[in-house]
Amino acid sequence: MIKRTLFTIFSVVVLASAQFLPVQAAPIRQGHQPATPIQHLVILMQENHTFDNYFGTYPGADGLPAGTKMPVDPNNPSAGYVTPWHLGNSTITDLSHSAPTFKDQYNNGKMDGFVSALNSRNQDGKQAMGYYDGTDIPYYWNLADNYVLFDQFFSSARDGSFGNHMYWVAAVPPIAPKGQKLNDVLADVPTIFDNLQAAGISWKFYVQNYNPTITYRDQTSSGSKASQVVWVPLLNFDRFIDDPTLSSHIVDLNQYFIDLNNGTLPAVSYIVPSGASEHPPSNLMSGQRFVKSIIQELMRSTSWDSSAFMLAYDDWGGWYDHVTPIQVDQFGYGPRVPVILVSPYAKSGYIDHTVLDFTSMLKFIEQNWNIAPLAGRDTNANNFISAFDFTKAPRLPNFLPLGRITVIPPKKDPTNVIYLGYGGALFLAVSFFSLANFRIQRTKKRGTQQVTK
Amino acid sequence: MLNVSERVFEREAVKPRALALVNELVISRVILLIAMGAGAFLRIWQINAMGYNTDEAVYAGQAAAIARIAGLKEVFPIFRAHPLLFQFILSIVDRIYFSDLAGRLLAVIFGLATVLITYELGKTLYGRLPGALAAIFMALMPYHVIVSRQVLLDGPMTFFSTLTLLMLAKFSKTHRSVWLYAAGGSMGLTFLSKETSIVMLGSIFVFLALAPEIRTRLRDLILAMVVMVLVIAPFPISMILAGSSTTGRSYLIWQLFRRANHPWSFYFTIVPPAVGILLIIFAIAGLYFFRHEHSWREKLLLAWIIVPLVFFEIWPVKGYQYLLPIAPPLALLAGRTLGRWIQLARGKRFVSPVKTLFNQPAVYWLMTGAVVFSLSFTSWRQIQPETSSTLLAGTGGVPGGREVGVWIQEHVPLKAHFMTIGPSMANIVQFYGEHPAYGLAVSPNPIRRNPSYDPILNADLQIRNSELQYLVWDSFSADRSPFFAAKLMSYVDKYNGRAVHTETITVKDKAGNSVIKPVIIIYEVYP
Numbered sequence A: 001m002i003k004r005t006l007f008t009i010f011s012v013v014v015l016a017s018a019q020f021l022p023v024q025a026a027p028i029r030q031g032h033q034p035a036t037p038i039q040h041l042v043i044l045m046q047e048n049h050t051f052d053n054y055f056g057t058y059p060g061a062d063g064l065p066a067g068t069k070m071p072v073d074p075n076n077p078s079a080g081y082v083t084p085w086h087l088g089n090s091t092i093t094d095l096s097h098s099a100p101t102f103k104d105q106y107n108n109g110k111m112d113g114f115v116s117a118l119n120s121r122n123q124d125g126k127q128a129m130g131y132y133d134g135t136d137i138p139y140y141w142n143l144a145d146n147y148v149l150f151d152q153f154f155s156s157a158r159d160g161s162f163g164n165h166m167y168w169v170a171a172v173p174p175i176a177p178k179g180q181k182l183n184d185v186l187a188d189v190p191t192i193f194d195n196l197q198a199a200g201i202s203w204k205f206y207v208q209n210y211n212p213t214i215t216y217r218d219q220t221s222s223g224s225k226a227s228q229v230v231w232v233p234l235l236n237f238d239r240f241i242d243d244p245t246l247s248s249h250i251v252d253l254n255q256y257f258i259d260l261n262n263g264t265l266p267a268v269s270y271i272v273p274s275g276a277s278e279h280p281p282s283n284l285m286s287g288q289r290f291v292k293s294i295i296q297e298l299m300r301s302t303s304w305d306s307s308a309f310m311l312a313y314d315d316w317g318g319w320y321d322h323v324t325p326i327q328v329d330q331f332g333y334g335p336r337v338p339v340i341l342v343s344p345y346a347k348s349g350y351i352d353h354t355v356l357d358f359t360s361m362l363k364f365i366e367q368n369w370n371i372a373p374l375a376g377r378d379t380n381a382n383n384f385i386s387a388f389d390f391t392k393a394p395r396l397p398n399f400l401p402l403g404r405i406t407v408i409p410p411k412k413d414p415t416n417v418i419y420l421g422y423g424g425a426l427f428l429a430v431s432f433f434s435l436a437n438f439r440i441q442r443t444k445k446r447g448t449q450q451v452t453k
Numbered sequence B: 001m002l003n004v005s006e007r008v009f010e011r012e013a014v015k016p017r018a019l020a021l022v023n024e025l026v027i028s029r030v031i032l033l034i035a036m037g038a039g040a041f042l043r044i045w046q047i048n049a050m051g052y053n054t055d056e057a058v059y060a061g062q063a064a065a066i067a068r069i070a071g072l073k074e075v076f077p078i079f080r081a082h083p084l085l086f087q088f089i090l091s092i093v094d095r096i097y098f099s100d101l102a103g104r105l106l107a108v109i110f111g112l113a114t115v116l117i118t119y120e121l122g123k124t125l126y127g128r129l130p131g132a133l134a135a136i137f138m139a140l141m142p143y144h145v146i147v148s149r150q151v152l153l154d155g156p157m158t159f160f161s162t163l164t165l166l167m168l169a170k171f172s173k174t175h176r177s178v179w180l181y182a183a184g185g186s187m188g189l190t191f192l193s194k195e196t197s198i199v200m201l202g203s204i205f206v207f208l209a210l211a212p213e214i215r216t217r218l219r220d221l222i223l224a225m226v227v228m229v230l231v232i233a234p235f236p237i238s239m240i241l242a243g244s245s246t247t248g249r250s251y252l253i254w255q256l257f258r259r260a261n262h263p264w265s266f267y268f269t270i271v272p273p274a275v276g277i278l279l280i281i282f283a284i285a286g287l288y289f290f291r292h293e294h295s296w297r298e299k300l301l302l303a304w305i306i307v308p309l310v311f312f313e314i315w316p317v318k319g320y321q322y323l324l325p326i327a328p329p330l331a332l333l334a335g336r337t338l339g340r341w342i343q344l345a346r347g348k349r350f351v352s353p354v355k356t357l358f359n360q361p362a363v364y365w366l367m368t369g370a371v372v373f374s375l376s377f378t379s380w381r382q383i384q385p386e387t388s389s390t391l392l393a394g395t396g397g398v399p400g401g402r403e404v405g406v407w408i409q410e411h412v413p414l415k416a417h418f419m420t421i422g423p424s425m426a427n428i429v430q431f432y433g434e435h436p437a438y439g440l441a442v443s444p445n446p447i448r449r450n451p452s453y454d455p456i457l458n459a460d461l462q463i464r465n466s467e468l469q470y471l472v473w474d475s476f477s478a479d480r481s482p483f484f485a486a487k488l489m490s491y492v493d494k495y496n497g498r499a500v501h502t503e504t505i506t507v508k509d510k511a512g513n514s515v516i517k518p519v520i521i522i523y524e525v526y527p
Helices: A002-018 A051-055 A099-106 A114-119 A125-129 A138-146 A161-170 A182-186 A192-199 A220-231 A238-242 A254-262 A284-299 A358-368 A376-380 A415-452 B004-044 B054-066 B085-096 B100-126 B128-140 B142-147 B154-174 B177-193 B195-210 B218-232 B234-241 B245-257 B266-275 B277-289 B296-314 B324-344 B353-357 B361-382 B401-411 B423-433 B459-464 B475-480 B482-494
Strands: A040-046 A148-150 A203-207 A250-252 A268-272 A307-313 A339-342 A350-352 B418-420 B437-439 B470-474 B498-508 B514-524
Touching: A040 A161, A040 A284, A040 A358, A051 A138, A099 A114, A114 A125, A138 A148, A138 A284, A138 A339, A161 A192, A161 A220, A161 A358, A192 A203, A192 A268, A192 A358, A203 A254, A250 A254, A254 A284, A284 A307, A307 A358, A358 A376, A415 B054, A415 B085, A415 B154, A415 B177, A415 B218, A415 B234, B004 B100, B004 B128, B004 B142, B004 B361, B054 B085, B054 B100, B054 B423, B085 B100, B085 B154, B085 B177, B100 B128, B100 B142, B100 B154, B100 B296, B100 B324, B128 B142, B128 B324, B128 B361, B142 B154, B142 B266, B142 B324, B142 B361, B154 B177, B154 B195, B154 B296, B154 B324, B177 B195, B177 B218, B177 B234, B195 B296, B218 B234, B266 B277, B266 B296, B277 B324, B277 B361, B296 B324, B324 B361, B401 B423, B401 B498, B401 B514, B418 B423, B418 B459, B418 B482, B423 B437, B423 B470, B423 B475, B459 B482, B470 B475, B470 B482, B475 B482, B475 B514
Parallel strands: A040 A268, A040 A307, A148 A350, A203 A250, A203 A268, B418 B437, B418 B470
Antiparallel strands: A148 A339, A307 A339, B470 B514, B498 B514
């Protein structure tokens, strides 16, 4: 027992100190230099919102169609309908967002079970039809105004967080055949980080409030902190837990700021939140502050000119989205999620309609750094290269405010009034001086003439 | 009828007088030429060695906003506290060529024009020589030199105020009402330069009341007032048309109720050395020694000095440059004293050596030289680039201010927001850095703050929300507001502040050694 305790303490100390050790990444192997000016890709995965929930009323985007209404009971039209409604400061709950819930909401492609699926799970189904707008998530709308908003970005799996996070790192679902443990299956599943490591390309997985002692091995005893194992899928892989050359890349988010400060931001950075995840019912403003701090520090770092930052949401969270997900295989796609690209090379105020999913992020990494694909999903995924404009010089960083930038109707331009008014005043005064002078000169002249006479 | 011998005598007697007049003309012109040359030199020497101070930044920023200069029109509102005549003129210059030097050169032009007007006024009141002496005193006077090197409203205000004085002098001398109307127009321009000059209206009425020999018809007075009001009209009209009509009113209310910023003795300790102690002595001496010659002329000049002096002494808000309009009449009184002494001295010898001495023109020329030397020496010292890490508002540029702004423009992301100790540095950051900046010392209480400034309601929260990303400490504000300087540094400590840029100056320590001292430090904060 004592031995076990001592071993646990030793393990904790080793793991905890590992994150402060400099990552000994091998130099980038030949052939893996970035194909675009993007030398740093940073992806932040937030939680549980659909595109319509966040940008359903965003001008120009494929948002909530006019006349949208959701039956309370798809089998009984007389039960009434729920139309999309502005959530604002309404109290919300964590809507059910499991695979069975989505199945009911999807209703064989009819997409009419969003209310009933929740009602049948003893939740207020009306909430699913709620949406936010620029007054609720002003920072994100500001980002969309200035950078790129994707309106055809689907979650990879018709499932909750874990499945989608797995696609994000490995392009496969976390499926273990009966009788096998998931971690045993994952031992043979390559992730993007294995390939990056092999290619000598630097990477880090930044975790807000990271606790190295919480892995899949003791997930059940971690209580509310267990989300770390879901949101950091690498903590389900034995090699990423036990092998210091890999585990040392999973670090606390503080290291992100240190790396930016030191100019040592890796080529590929994944970030997951802790408290500020926007997972319902958490506060959206906290999430925006968190995202803003991450973007701003990137902007004022030396890495900005060669970076791309992506803000994404891992699953639909039970919210309504009007676009029927494309069926690419038995697991996906899931509903659309909001995704924003912020980069000095990102097009300005652009809405990208390319069909994408989380494996598109892998696709970009693979194509930018010339890495082999991991699985069928990422092989077939579209890249989001269309969101960049590499023909232009990198844009200057732009600290967008947390408040919505509204186009204030211009006050009457006072410039003309000032020029006319003050110019007129000068003219009037000078006229009086001239008049006075003229009259005096004339009088003098008359006086001289009279004297001469 | 004079006989022949008498006529010859008269011609001989008149000859030296005529020659004296010719000499006076030549001498006056030479003095005026020297005044203009030396005045221009003192005003232009190293004029742009340092960046703008806070007031300059505000006025130049307003001018840039009127001229729609990108980067500045977004951070500087056009309407703040004062009328916009100078800013309007500067905006025309900005449209042709925008730089901080242009604003200062425009101020110099107004300064030199004031010297010329002073000469003209002196000539009108007392003749060429006193006028020329007054002009050279004005040209070299540290008070006027310092202010007219800066983009401040007081320089143009003094120019138009002196012009008004000239118009009044011409009216008083000729009794032609057209000069009174012109004085009304000029007074209007004085007001449009800076609204505090309205106090000069008091000077005019005091003068007219105390000089019964200047007969003024009520109709003329009313017409002159109408002209003045017509000239002033663009100030309120432009504000009303632009929808900013409350700005001026709020500013007036704030000025009326704000706490005194300097002790009552401020002007008595600051202004005399700046005007010149010797000059003041000669001005007063003339009033005493030539009291038998007193006329409306002295009443006019004294009204122009005493009314603003009393007003600003009572007014709780005091500023270094506020009394500048009294400089020309003071210079004139001194010029009149020395000029008259020079004119009266015949060079005769008397039994009394004292009487003989004070009958020699050379003595008075020496006295004049002493005034000229003392003024130019002080001015020369004061126009040298600042080597102090503290500053009195209105006395010059701020070391490092421009350099900090250039750094901000090159290194700080767009829409980044700055917090400074006080609004003074915020103005400089806004002008040179073209980024919004807010002073921590600006009170959230509207009664306690200049309505031109936006307060920081909750600095801690705004830093945590990443709404304020850069904090600026500067030695000038820290010297004035140690409390807010400490508060700002507490945020730097709390939010992992990292100094990203420092401006330094070299100063002498107590032992006389040169030491490098930081004057402005920019911190990035990481909430």
